Amino acid sequence: MRRLLLLVLFLVGLWAALSNFKGLANKGEYSSIVLDFRDNLPTTVISEQLQAIAQKYNKTATLNSIFSVSDNIYTLEGDEQLLKALRHSPLKKFVEHIEPNYIYRAFEVPNDPDYGKQWNLRSINIERAWEDTKGAGVTVAVIDTGVSRVPDLQQTEFVEGYDFVNDKVNATDDNGHGTHVAGTIAQSTNNNYGVAGIAYKAKIMPLKVLSAGGSGTILDIAEAIRFAADRGADVINMSLGGGGESLVMKEAIDYAHQKGVVIVAAAGNSNRNAAEYPARYPHVIGVAATDLAGKKAPYSNYGAAVDIAAPGGSNEGKILQETIDPRTNQPVFMGFQGTSMAAPHVAGVAALIKASGISNPDEVLSVLQKSARTVSEDPFNHFGAGHLDSTAAVKLALKGKITWKDFFRWLRDNGYLNPRFWIDGGVVALLPKILMVIGSYLLYWFLRNYLGWSWSLNSGLILGSSGLFFLRGVYILDLPQWPFRLASSSIPELGNTIVGSPMLNPLFASVLIPFLLIALLLGHPKWKWFAIGTTLGVASCLAVSAVMSPAVLWLGTGAIARIFLIVNALLCFGLAYLASQGEKRLA
Template sequence: MRMMRRTVFPAALVLMAAACASPAREPQAPTASGTAPAARAAAEVDPAQIVPGAIVVDFKDGTTKAQFDAWEKEWGVDLEFNSIEGADDGVTLAVGVDDVDAALEKIRQNPAVESAEPLLEIHASYTPNDPQYAQQWNLRMIDMPRAWERSRGKGVVVAVIDTGIAYEDYDDFKQVPDLKGVKFVKGYDFVNDDEHANDDHGHGTHVAGTIAQATDNGQGVAGVAFEATLMPVKVLNHFGSGTTADIADAIRFAADHGARVINLSLGGGGYAQVMASAVEYARKKGVTVVAAAGNGGRGKVEYPAAYPGAIAVSAVGPDGTLAPYSSFGRELDIAAPGGDKRQGDAGGIIQNTIDPRDPSRSVYASYQGTSMATPHVAAVAAMLYAAGAKSPDEVEQALYAGAKPVGNVAWSEQYGHGVLNAEASLKHFRGESETAWSPLYWALGLMALVLLSLRGRERPGFLNILVRPAFFAPLLLATVGVFFARSWFGGASGLGSDAVDLASLPIPDWQRIIFGRGRTVNPLFYSALIPLGLSLPAIAWKGMRPAVGGLALGFAGFLAYAAWTGAPSLAWMPFTFIARPWLVFHTVMCLVIGRAMLKREEA
């Protein structure tokens, strides 16, 4: 009896894409295999839905297991009924198929086959019952229906540093109805110096609504991370203006009182060291700071978004292109829906807020601006923290990897790494967290390749290499770093945060600390330069060779993994497509260096 492999993908988690089949009334080729519907389905399917190496075959009713067992050898697959319904409906499943396209081509020729196609994984799409949700094009643009199935930001504190939030009934202030049920922690009013950070303008409440408006409550509209917790922090008065001193104090306050994400939908003016220091302070405390690029419609990102350590956000309209008012520039990180009301209110971002003429009156207002784009990013950052992200670096990596590129470039001054996509970022984070050791696995695999390429009497031996700290420690440092350093030592007294950050990163990523966090990575670190430089003195001092060999193979694993998963944007390169060839070339160079260092000299 054959071992059934179909249990790898339980039938409860995957569905056949029957909806992709062509209606019977449409003209199609007169073949038993239904080639025309199959071609149409292939054109409509999102590649991300395809389960690798799995196919579903629907036989005509009455086809027996004995019959399709006899055909399997020719097809090169192992089919089993998908469920107890299989004997009646003829739906079968095969997994572990090496060449799906070739197998399907053969299977579709059999007259007993009604359809044969790749197996698709279908995700539930969460649709809230908020009556005005249909008007929120911005949530569909960033793929929130599917993202909500992965995370909703539960328990993550997001500080909204703005005009305040209509979060409580206090004196003449009233909580807006669509924030009822949302969780809040104590904030502060830096304008009036009290603990009641109520909104007398409307801007801050609108921003807070995008982050965590009460959702699926049968009222109004939805929010992005609606299970997150909001911290109201007022720094702007009823005219919408404030001071750099108040904003700097507010950033530090939020970082010191449990915020994991800070939203700064404000900006303008020149560089202020007090604010730059506050952003740096928050980031070193593990807080993700998200800020609006500005509404000047010019090629200059405004402060605080332009400060190192802040995620700078530009705005796009419903068509996904840069809004005419949005600022942009070399400091930009990512774009998000901010609205474009040239065609009316439907093009704006709608949320529940207050009437600025009467703070006790609630309205649903359509706004536009990079101020509206920023909370989308802040909310997805909260969702990533709720999904298990530990640091701003992890959050940023997932945000940028999941962003949808515009114009087929890895980064641009208008869109940064692309337009925000919550589902893709959460999916990327899950994949990265499940394969956190992948660069090390690459390095070990390449090490085996290097050692096997040596003649027998030149090989130092696998175990002899692996058990030597002089070899293995540099290999580990170059691939994954001392990844536990931030969680183990980050809060220890006497240990500088820069030193902890440096130790926790793979050596190629030390460029983040040395050169500062930038929008592109330093190609000198993402290369064979460091192993090559250290290999020169190792020619004379043989004792260095195991360490340099481990370092070189560690760099090879890191660079190979970076090239495989998606090459980063490299500084100083005239074209973005050069990044992957650069990484591949330097991977090979590191392998050559590693081979030379590990080669045992003949006696």
């Protein structure tokens, strides 16, 4: 009966949590609707449907641009009410998609024009990468507010782009954001003027999809992606984003990926536990931002869909490039910060990788991730694979395609085959966790004459010693991360798992919770085994932590912390021993 009651309470709690959970993605804003007619429809049928819309809703649908003709994609002004009406009308038989034309915005934080040091290029180790390649022969499409040929872009080669906002060929910048982004990728370098760019021998394809105010629709962005893919772009950078998933954009991204284009996008500036669109889509490299010290920038999104981290700047140090002042349209050197600034670092290094002989976009991503400088403690996935390293990426790319030998060398040098990595604390500290589990079972073995085996004892040993630690690196879009962090933590780690600190909380990493469990459950015929098993598991966890990585809040990481952990481990073992003695006498 008690089990049934507990199950009912669990299900009620789960239902309440899920019903109140709003998701991590913004719904997005829009003022127009996308009508993506089937490609095989005759023009007469499309015309009839457009006339029907005009008569019934008093709305006129128009082609988004001259590039929409072959794809039969139209747009019309409308809100959520009209969207619902169209989706339930006979029109749905003639279209592939009816969806919001979401508005995405440039990721930008207020800038400081007086900052004048390019610490960001040194932090990605660019100087040695330039010894091998400077990006010659690669074209990078900058899908943004346009790009203006400021003086420090005069020696950078441009290819023809397009202005999708105003439907014209000349995609000049009227905001400053896109020119700044293009400067990070390919600012003219070694010209005795201004600042440097990462892949400064690469070509820039300017594609304007954001207005002077820094916003634009997903339909313009999707068409720009296809434009870039059809006209020879090797890399696409999108320092923009917003809420709302679009099948039209997803199809454009898939199309470009199939044509071999590497697609990079900013993760977003909301300090939220998930990247925004388009970084969330498959085949897009989501980039988080770091500050001058290499830490997560205060604004940067993190968690699900973050693949790698790169310099984005903060108030202590911004990303300097030459751009235009939108008020005067004159060139100016300005410091910006944001994931918008982090993404072009990755796009620039992707251009270097492509120039080094790697053409497949999946292999480019593999090179970026395998060459990244790993971060040992990253419970919230602030950095994805780690910090961008251009020299390591080019070095790995010059070896040709990624082979099994390269893969195992990477495993050995950077992670899973390197025991020191685990001792120092890896993404999931496998070796200590296994030792904690083994240790708890060894303690149980010493007391086997007093204890009987049961599932409750077994679960207690795991909960006390390691938790379901293999869940720690799981990141799923639109699901909260805290249930995975809790499930992947042992009892001593519960005090620090939510805040993501490596320091154990002394209230949890002590004999206190095992003592309370023993006191409450010892008289229960089945749950007593859970309490005793948990106590032994905690003893093992504290003992292994004391030997391998003593780190306790308020006590530091030295001898005091080690003594505290050892004393509490012995107390837990003694408590379990006394409880088991009592069980033997009762038997």
